[in-house]
Amino acid sequence: MQQGVQINLISEERLSRLTSMEKIHLILDDVREGTIVILEKGLDPDEQSKLIEMTMLEILPDGFNGIEIETYPSHEETPGFLRRLLGQRSPARLTVIGPANQLRMIRKDKDVISAWVSTR
């Protein structure tokens, strides 16, 4: 049997058609099965908060033990005065999510995420 790791790249268009909970279930269902999920456009802060919460509720001893997640830093690390005043944040950029026991981030900078993936 061939060994390998499945990677799902999900387009911004597909993500825009999903509700927050649908996105989170899509991610967690895939990641629990050992799939690496790459989102063309990242989750918003509220979705990130719910993803952490839902991840915690899915963890099992000797089974799924959580996620590794990494996003490019936003283009605008320090929002300008007007954006801060209006409470606007830069949209999240490409995001990589995988099972914590298979995906390990090696290095991240402004435009490069370097990750190491192992088979189960």
Add this chain to the structure above:
Amino acid sequence: MSIFVHAKKRVSRFLSAFFRKRRSRIGIYGPPNAGKTTLANRIAKDWTGETVGPVSEIPHETRRALRKQDITITGTNGSTITIDIVDTPGVTTKIDYKEFLEYGVGKDEAILRAREATEGVAEAMHWLREDIDGVIYMLDSTEDPFAQVNIMMIGIIESRKLPVIIAANKIDLPDASPQQIRNAFPQHPVIPISCTAGSNIEELYEKMVFHFG
């Protein structure tokens, strides 16, 4: 009682209920082992004489959000704030019970701790969305502040428009770099402190009175 006095009392009760400021609930958030419970204990001890919860070197010692109510902090100019401090479990995206085995904890106890920790983190995230009025985000100054969980948590706090103070803890350690935390989050006040040595805690109290008042 005359109608006038009765009416005056009712108006007074209405106005006081309307204008009375609710106690702010200030959550201490951050990654595991940043010193959140040590800070919560110090704040509670300094202003009420009591503590909040136990401290240990084992990650996720705090597995439930712990609340200490009615803490009144007075600044040097005489201004005061009354807050509830909510000490939360360290936020993470992964918990493996095997990590606890390295600290000499038995397997059953480790599995129980891991389960409680996962529930605690989920609860802490729920609190942040529903019940927190301000945040002290606690970071270990010897660790990389750019960890994804910190970036996400600060983003979540900002999106809720909650006032936040970043406490750069463990400045007594040789590898501490509070400046790196300032560089990571220049949009927020960063106060370098050492909870165990008690360094610079007064500045944190001043900032709390100003920021959360």
